[in-house]
Amino acid sequence: MRDQMVSIKGINDGLHIDLDPDQEWNVVTAELASRIDQQAAFYAGAKVTLDVGSRPVRRDELTSIKALLDRRGLTLACVQSESQTALDAAVALDLRIIALNAAVTPNNNDGVGAFSSEEDGTLGVLVRRTLRSGRTVHSRGHVVIYGDVNPGAEVVASGDVIVWGRLRGNVHAGADGDTNAIVCALDMTPTQLRIAHMISTSPPDKRHKAKPEVALVRDGRIIVETWQ
Amino acid sequence: MMAKVVTVTSGKGGVGKTTTTANLGVALARLGKRVTLIDADIGLRNLDIVLGLENRIVYDLVDIVEGRAKLRQAMIKHKTLPELYLVPAAQTRDKTAVSPQDMVTLANQLRQEMDFILIDCPAGIERGFRNAVAPADEVLIVTNPEVSAVRDADRIIGLLEAERKGPGRLILNRVKAEMIRKGEMLSPDDVTDILGIKIIGIVPEDEYVVPSSNSGNPVTLMENSRAGKAFHNIARRLMGEKVPFLPLEEKRGFLHQLGRLFGGGGA
Numbered sequence: 001m002r003d004q005m006v007s008i009k010g011i012n013d014g015l016h017i018d019l020d021p022d023q024e025w026n027v028v029t030a031e032l033a034s035r036i037d038q039q040a041a042f043y044a045g046a047k048v049t050l051d052v053g054s055r056p057v058r059r060d061e062l063t064s065i066k067a068l069l070d071r072r073g074l075t076l077a078c079v080q081s082e083s084q085t086a087l088d089a090a091v092a093l094d095l096r097i098i099a100l101n102a103a104v105t106p107n108n109n110d111g112v113g114a115f116s117s118e119e120d121g122t123l124g125v126l127v128r129r130t131l132r133s134g135r136t137v138h139s140r141g142h143v144v145i146y147g148d149v150n151p152g153a154e155v156v157a158s159g160d161v162i163v164w165g166r167l168r169g170n171v172h173a174g175a176d177g178d179t180n181a182i183v184c185a186l187d188m189t190p191t192q193l194r195i196a197h198m199i200s201t202s203p204p205d206k207r208h209k210a211k212p213e214v215a216l217v218r219d220g221r222i223i224v225e226t227w228q
Numbered sequence: 229m230m231a232k233v234v235t236v237t238s239g240k241g242g243v244g245k246t247t248t249t250a251n252l253g254v255a256l257a258r259l260g261k262r263v264t265l266i267d268a269d270i271g272l273r274n275l276d277i278v279l280g281l282e283n284r285i286v287y288d289l290v291d292i293v294e295g296r297a298k299l300r301q302a303m304i305k306h307k308t309l310p311e312l313y314l315v316p317a318a319q320t321r322d323k324t325a326v327s328p329q330d331m332v333t334l335a336n337q338l339r340q341e342m343d344f345i346l347i348d349c350p351a352g353i354e355r356g357f358r359n360a361v362a363p364a365d366e367v368l369i370v371t372n373p374e375v376s377a378v379r380d381a382d383r384i385i386g387l388l389e390a391e392r393k394g395p396g397r398l399i400l401n402r403v404k405a406e407m408i409r410k411g412e413m414l415s416p417d418d419v420t421d422i423l424g425i426k427i428i429g430i431v432p433e434d435e436y437v438v439p440s441s442n443s444g445n446p447v448t449l450m451e452n453s454r455a456g457k458a459f460h461n462i463a464r465r466l467m468g469e470k471v472p473f474l475p476l477e478e479k480r481g482f483l484h485q486l487g488r489l490f491g492g493g494g495a
Contacts, residue, residue: 094390130424132386133379150422152379168422 006031014047014077021053029065036072044073049080049098056085059092066093087125091137099125099139122159131155131169151191157181166210170194179217188213188224198222231262231342233335234466235364235393239380241351243372244401244431247441249348250278251448251456252368255463257312258448261343264303264313266334268360269350270325273317280307280444281314290318290325292334299337308449323355328362335363344466353387361388366466367396368428373403373414378422385425397428399462404433405476429462430473431455 005020005028019028036043048069057065057079066076079090080098090097124142133152137143142159153169155161158176160183167185172194174181179196187210189202195215200222212227236249246269253265267275270289276282284304287297292315299315306312315334318325331347338345349360361367367388371381381398388394400416407413416430434455440447447456448463454474461471 092390094386132389133382135386148424150382152382 006035008035008043011049014049015043015074016049016051018051019053019055021055025055025057025061029068032065033068033072036069036074040072046074047077048074049078050076051080052083052086054082056083057081057089058085059089062086062089062093062095066095084125088128091127091129091135094135096136097125097138099137099141099143124157124159130165133169149185149190160184173215181217183215184212184227186210186212188215193222195222231264231335231339231345232466233339233345233347233363233365234368235347235349235360235366236368236370236399237349237357237360237384238351238370238377239353239384240371240377243370243377245351245370246274246278246348247437247446248368248370248399248401248431248459249346250275250441251446251459252463252466253279253312253344253346254306254309254446254448255460256344256346256466257306257309258460259463259467260311261467262311262341263344263346264315264338264342266315266331266345266347267317268326268331268347268356270317270356271319271322272350273319275348276304276314276316277444278441278446279314281316282444285316288316288318289334290321293326293330299334323350323359326359328358331359332363353383357384357387358391361391361393364393367393368399369396369425370399370401371419371423372401373408373416373419375414378414378419382423385423395425397426398423399429399431400427401431402433403430403476408476428465429458430476431458431462432474432476 005023007018009016069076076095078096078098079086080100081087082100087097087099122141124144125139126144127137128146130147131137131145131149131153133150136154138156140158143155143157144162145155146164148165149155149163149167149169149171151168156172156175158178160181161171161173163185166187167190169190170192171183171190173183174196177196181195183193189208193200193215195217198217198221213224214227215222215224236245238245249265253263256263265275267273276285281304287302291297292299292302302315303313304316335345347360350356369381369384371377385395388396400419404413408415416427420427432454434447434453436447436450436453437455440450447453448459450456458474464471
């Protein structure tokens with residue numbers, strides 16, 4: 001149980017603001033505004049990572065909280081959430097996202113690894129648009145991009161990364177060290193591809209022809225195979 | 229008729245935003261439209277120089293916003309085109325002197341009296357960019373056929389989509405057909421392949437552009453400039469006309485065409 005509905009913590013590059021997912025949205029945002037206003041000068045200029053927990057924050061709600069922070073000189077940079085709705089809203093607003101939905105497993109608080117990936121699947125985040133330069137998606141689960149990942153965009157996942165489109169930006173699968181993680185793309189020409197602690201780059205372009213490929217780790221190095 | 233507000237932006241600096249804004253303004257005015265150009269690049273103003281109006285500035289954008297001047301007082305009339313006006317940027321202030329809401333208010337004041345309001349956006353993705361984009365009905369993204377400019381254009385399109393101003397249309401500026409043919413420069417197809425948005429114009433590299441900007445006479449005023457012709461066509465497309473694209477290269481002799489057939493490669 002949390003003791004306050006808005007918690008504000010300093011993190012290395014700004015503020016981490018945690019909003020209670022169970023309280024009324026209006027009440028929480030009003031509380032946030034008044035908390036900031038109490039120390040307006042102290043908070044001004046900060047970059048904010050907003051953790052909305054499991055609340056399915058809509059795009060208009062996120063827009064209004066972004067404006068609320070804006071008016072106080074704070075910048076909303078990143079949204080951390082377990083809700084696909086909130087993540088979609090953040091992606092639409094060009095914010096960095098950190099998807100926590102892998103943590104929402106049944107009986108999560110038992111401390112038992114309660115779900116088996118073979119039976120229930122593993123949770124992840126689906127992004128149904130092209131990631132343009134400067135956009136990042138972070139997830140504790142898998143990431144599926146329905147669209148391209150352009151150069152300058154970045155995807156980081158603890159699990160696998162599937163790109164139903166052209167992968168030309170940076171991608172990191174198995175970011176917590178899982179060497180079984182894979183990266184799939186319909187056209188695999190990433191700027192840089194990482195799996196766990198390994199890094200590789202695409203070979204220089206020689207008459208490259210787009211085909212579906214899978215990158216995985218074998219014998220301690222990243223290899224790319226044609227998908228079939 | 230309500231004016232259409234068009235913002236010219238790019239992300240990267242030096243790709244030709246100001247030249248494009250000035251030339252489109254001149255072209256639209258010559259096509260009989262009432263046009264106001266707004267220079268949103270506060271602190272680094274240039275549009276007045278390219279239009280040859282630097283010595284006529286009395287009031288600027290910040291004077292209007294802060295109430296020292298009426299909008300009409302700050303609008304500078306072009307020397308030869310009676311329906312072309314410029315609202316210059318302030319040179320001594322910075323981007324924070326104006327808010328996005330100020331820009332919306334300003335544009336709305338002009339909408340009744342104009343056909344087009346063109347806003348010259350500063351480089352970058354910060355406050356100046358947000359100011360310039362806030363009132364836009366349409367956004368034109370200027371880029372050059374090189375990787376760094378296209379990368380920045382991609383970033384800008386992403387930001388425009390987030391502001392629901394996107395995706396905008398693309399102007400590919402400073403294109404050298406010769407280099408594209410040799411595979412040394414990105415082709416229009418290469419660029420749209422990455423950006424995935426429509427091209428509204430392709431402007432060839434043209435040696436007339438620099439001297440004409442220096443002398444305050446945009447190339448569109450010159451009859452024999454290929455860049456001027458391209459800007460003129462973009463202006464017509466902005467007005468909703470269907471205008472075919474100019475060929476990338478000027479017509480050459482039969483031998484040249486033959487040479488291209490045998491191993492010239494894919495321009």
